[in-house]
Amino acid sequence: MINPKEVIAGFFIAGFLLITSCADSEIGQPVAFQTVDQDSVFVSGMTVTAGIYVVRTPTEWSDFWSAVKASYYPEPPLPPVNFSEKVVIAVVDSVQPTGGYSITITHLLKSATGVEVHAVHQSPGPDCAVTQAIEQPGHIVSTPVFSGEATLIVTETVHNCSTP
Secondary structure (H helix, E strand, C coil), X not given: CCCHHHHHHHHHHHHHHHHHHHHHHHCCCEECCEEXXXXXXXXXXXXXXXXXXXXXXXXXXXXXXXXXXXXXXXXXXXXXXCCCCEEEEXXXXXXXXCCCCEXXXXXXXEECCEEEEEEEEEEECCCCCCCCCCECCEEEEEEECCCCEEEEEEEEEEECCCCC
């Protein structure tokens, strides 16, 4: 005779396995994003520490924008973001002694803990002519809302200016 409790338990286990296998199948899948701002001159007067930032509310966005644009006068207008659908991810480089540096978010991937943010950090090679100005590169993107954290994975490159 079929035990109804065993049938219900079987359905529960099958449903759980189906849900977890679907979630696992999304790991490594690309996540769409759009550039909000990319600036190689988030310069002097900068009050933002190098790193990755996930901005989830309009207040956080306004505060972050004011911090990264602190050296601008007048401050550029705050780009609109619909936080019911999007979050902002920003990658900010450390302060650099000259021009020629950049950091660019290349792609986002779903991960078990949230999102992996892949970026390329480029520095000038020894033959590059660069501006003699302090700068702090950064890249700001918006992406669909996600739960969890953003993990930064950076690839370092050196620009070869001696090649035509």
